[in-house]
Amino acid sequence: MPGAVRTLCLAALLGALRAGGTELTLELPDSAQRCFHQELESGVKFTLDYQVISGGHYDVDCYVEDPNGKTIYQETKKQYDSFSHHTEVKGVYTFCFSNEFSTFSHKIVYFDFQVGDEPPILPDMSNRVTALTQV
Numbered sequence: 001m002p003g004a005v006r007t008l009c010l011a012a013l014l015g016a017l018r019a020g021g022t023e024l025t026l027e028l029p030d031s032a033q034r035c036f037h038q039e040l041e042s043g044v045k046f047t048l049d050y051q052v053i054s055g056g057h058y059d060v061d062c063y064v065e066d067p068n069g070k071t072i073y074q075e076t077k078k079q080y081d082s083f084s085h086h087t088e089v090k091g092v093y094t095f096c097f098s099n100e101f102s103t104f105s106h107k108i109v110y111f112d113f114q115v116g117d118e119p120p121i122l123p124d125m126s127n128r129v130t131a132l133t134q135v
Contacts (some may be wrong), residue, residue: 023110035094049109056106067093
């Protein structure tokens with residue numbers, strides 16, 4: 001990928017993260033790690049969902065660090081997972097996917113990073129009476 005196109009894609013990704021969230025599919029070469037950084041305010045909820053969609057045993061390592069370098073989530077050799085957290089401090093949060101344990105198999109990883117609560121599927125959903133809320 002030419003440098004200008006790569007820079008443009010990175011700028012688009014960073015802009016999407018600031019807007020409230022993004023979905024991305026990335027290639028994770030063998031023995032590699034890819035990290036993403038997002039500045040967040042204190043008291044904000046974020047959710048990271050990920051899934052390995054091809055490669056090897058469909059597993060990666062993943063961790064999330066707060067701005068102080070404290071690991072707030074860490075899993076090894078997972079095929080998929082979901083992590084939600086309410087931020088305690090303002091600053092840059094880092095989440096990384098690692099394939100460093102594999103020396104021969106690259107992976108394709110899908111992730112969805114959302115900031116804030118998801119809006120209800122239907123407007124004014126909390127005031128509707130449905131069969132599910134009456135049970």
